[in-house]
Amino acid sequence: MSALTQLRAAAAAAAMWALCSGVAFAQTTIEFIQWWEPEMLAGSLRRIMDDFEKANPDIKVTLVSGPYATTHDQIVVGAASGTLSDVVGLDGSWVNGLAKQGAITSLDALMDQTHYDRSQIADIVKVDGHAVMLPLATFVYPLFVNLDIAHQAGVDAVPTDRSAFAAAAKKMTDAGKNQYGWVLPLSLQNPGGIQNDVMSWVWASGQSMLKDGKPDLETPAITDTFTFLKSLQAAGVISPGIFAKREQEKVEEFANGRVGMMIDSLAHINLIRQRNPNLKFGISAIPAVDGFTSKRGLPYAAWGIGIADDSQHKAEAWKLVQYLMSPEVNGRLVSLANAFPGNKNAKPDFSKTDPLFAEAFKIYQTGYLANQFTGLPVAEDLMREMTIELQKMFDGRQSAQAAAANTQKQWLMDFSKN
Amino acid sequence: MTKVLDPSLLPQASLWSRSWLSHRRKRQCVPWLYVAPATLLFTALMLFPMVTVLRYSLMDGAIAKKDSSFVGIRNYLEVVADPIFWQAAAQTLYFTVVSVIFHLVIGLAFAQLLNSDRVDPAIRGVLRVLFILPWLYTAVIIAIIWRLLLDPNGVVNSVLMTLHIIDFKVEWFSSPGTALQAVTFANIWAGYPLYMVSLLAALQGISKELYEAAELDGANSIQSFVHITVPQLMPVIVSIALLDFIWTLQVFPLVWMTTGGGPIHATEMLSTYTYKLAFSSYKFSLASASAVLILAMSMSVTLVYIKYQKAR
The missing domain is CATH 3.40.190.10 (Periplasmic binding protein-like II)
Known part of the structure; x- marks a missing residue:
């Protein structure tokens, strides 16, 4: 076999392998911008993403993390330039502006299509009647x-x-x-x-x-x-x-x-x-x-979650939102973040955390969450x-x-x- | 020459001519290829953002609205009608002028000290390192250092109270009466090393014979400084002062990290004013108009600088 023939055969084999592997492992990669990863224990949010990827082998999640102060600017600029991540970590005070800018999408259609049980969410944040943010974790201010x-x-x-x-x-x-x-x-x-x-x-x-x-x-x-x-x-x-x-x-x-x-x-x-x-x-x-x-x-601050309006992978993004808002994962996440859950059915485990969290949970249960700036x-x-x-x-x-x-x-x- | 005119040789001559033309074209392209990377970078990193901001400034609700439309100079009129804009402009001018003057004075004094034969070389080496330190810090570090030093319970108040210079805790960054001076002071501290290094290099380039001649003529040290040192340094001073003026006009991180433009707009600069319009109020068109106005101010100083450089 001449060298040229060998080269041709190798190229054909490589092309076939690439084609087959492409079919076998076709993955959608979604980006998730938030400021939470640096505030949690190192690697803990990534581990939750890894578990999501195991449960959804066709979806890969790339975390885009930064400090709170710059995340908002990044989101605004990303929305303006059409490069906003698919899943967006939100603060209640940003929501109205981002929704008016058309940066974040209404979650109503996605919830309807998947028959999502809205009653399990503690407080769905709406702008002009459309659900735009789900509160993943709540941090009360005692x-x-x-x-x-x-x-x-x-x-x-x-x-x-x-x-x-x-x-x-x-x-x-x-x-x-x-x-x-x-x-x-x-x-x-x-x-x-x-x-x-x-x-x-x-x-x-x-x-x-x-x-x-x-x-x-x-x-x-x-x-x-x-x-x-x-x-x-x-x-x-x-x-x-x-x-x-x-x-x-x-x-x-x-x-x-x-x-x-x-x-x-x-x-x-x-x-x-x-x-x-x-x-x-x-x-x-x-x-x-x-x-x-x-x-x-x-008073409280929330880690909210929404989906970019320009996202090409809204269905996959919604899968991630659902996963994070599910009782089990939500409970696990808020236990790691020392927060209270956004899903009413989630049961956070405060046994391994500071005793003051259990004390705070009692205060939380005897009062009600109030932050009138959310959504303004x-x-x-x-x-x-x-x-x-x-x-x-x-x-x-x-x-x-x-x-x-x-x-x-x-x-x-x-x-x-x- | 006759061979070239021989008809039998014409095809070859034509081929040679084409090849020569091609070679000539290639040579013509070479300079363009050399400048192409810089041109591309300039277009992508400078021209495109500038044109985009200019376009936003002429539109209504740019970025924030999907259906923004052309509104002419309305945003500019709205910005210049805002009294806070003019307060910010006046404070920016104060901050810039005072910073440039003190950068120059301190930079020149330290450069003279480091250039002096009367100071031991070992001490000069140590001072050189110490004096240049502020230049090594980023704006964020400088802001943290000065926030700590000028905290009401910080070192500065403690020292001043120990020396009985003040009898109460001054809230340097927090009081409307002292905040602008405090921020300007921090900026002066951060910026003088550039002058010091540049002027030291210029001082070392001045011929000693000039000073010896002046001494023979009976000039004292002040006269030598005024009639020899200053004229010799003048080209460097003018260049660096103009550049410093342009840079200081646009200072943002130091002001933002120390006072956020407050209290009550007391340290509002054009940069913080523009940032708030964009990222707090979502008024990107107004922010763009404000940014274009800052650009125009910087450009006017840049033109003076270019004219000065050409004149040299």
Whole structure:
């Protein structure tokens, strides 16, 4: 056999092999963009994807992971350039903008086609009546209390109302020792402090910032809350540097034992334990207005999930969403993430986690989830506008009433434009 | 010559002519091939994004709306009608001018120190390493360093209080009265090494004979500095100051990581203003219009730089 013939035979064999293997192993690769992988234990999200791939040999999942701060920008830019991943990790405050941009698709048709049981989902987020996001994991924001500082300050009981909170914060404050009662992050870089540390006081008292889906800020519920916060600042119980402080500094100050109380995500319990293993701290529901006895709203952040409108593999993407939202996998995922499940039937296993999670689960079950920014148009902008008005109030340039009225005016304008 | 005109040789001559033409064409193509990679890169990385942003700035709801339409200069009018834009423009100018001046002054002072024979060479070596350190850090690291130093409970307040210079904790980044100065200070710290290195190289290039001649003529050190050093450094100073002005005009990460443009717009720069329009408000058309206006400002300084370079 001549060399040329041998070469031809080899080429034909290679072509046949490629053809056969292509038929035998035809796979659809879907991309999944999220910020969760870096926040979970190394390799744990990938292992869940590997299990999904085993159960669905025709689908391969590529994880596109990055920090929370840049994921939103990546999603917006990806949607604009038509390169958005098939499955998209979502924050409730992004949803409206992304849905209006046409970046994320309505899940209604996919749910209908697969006869998906919607009742098992804790809270389907809708925009203009269309389901666009399913909450995979929920991180509630209770009140964290440094028990050592509380004990030394003579605070025997965890505060349950605002008066008790103000009194406890005052007792815990010792400016000479750089120790303060409470910490409030109101940086404009990330205005999340508004939903977690400001409006949480409103929701904890069963109150609202919206009426019929529109801004409703010129109410006693809001102005009293602003006045209460201003009184805490005037009493000198808030850790200094409010206007430039971000969530990470808030957590660091608490972990370093420099603040007595903070409102924060349960997701940070492990971080605090790592930073300061000797810190004794507990959690409780956020204090409500004095005399309030009804169910309390619990502020939360969610890892939401949706599908890109431009995805060429919506059916495969929906399979992954269904898999992650299934009771077993959802329970496994939230146990790893120290969160609460998006599927009502999921049973998270907190036996191997910090005892505080079991405590938090009790708070979760006695209250209800509340975050009115979820699904609102330009939610981040709304929070930023309120941050600026509150900064003016704390800086003594305006009253609590004026801060509420000015925010209301801007929000109405934003709502009318979007 | 007669052979060439011989008709029997014509076909060969024609072939030779074609081959020669082909060779000539090839030679004509060579320069284009040389510039092709750079042209492609320029088109893909510079021209295309710039044209895209320009197009977005003339449209209504670019990116955010699927059916965006041409609206002319409406977005530009809306941006320039926003008082926050002008506040950001004024603060950007302040931040840039102060940064450039202090970069130059500190850079020149350190360069003189490192070029001085009066300082021991070993000490100069150590100082050279120390002075250049800020240049090695990325904007994120610089932001973290200064956030820690200027924290109300940070080192700076602690030192100032120990020395009884202040009697309360100054909230450097958090107070509307000090935030812009604090951010500008951090930027000055981060940017002077470029001047120092460039001016040191230029100082080492100045002939010592000039100083010796001046000394013989009775010039003191200040006169030598004013009449010899400064004129000799002037080409480098002008070039580097213009470039620094252009770069500082566009600074984003340092401001974003320290203050986010706050408090109450106190450190709002054109870059943070544009970023918020795009990624917080989803107003990509307005953000594009703002970006084009920043580009126009940078271009005007760039033209001065190019004109200066040509004049040299």
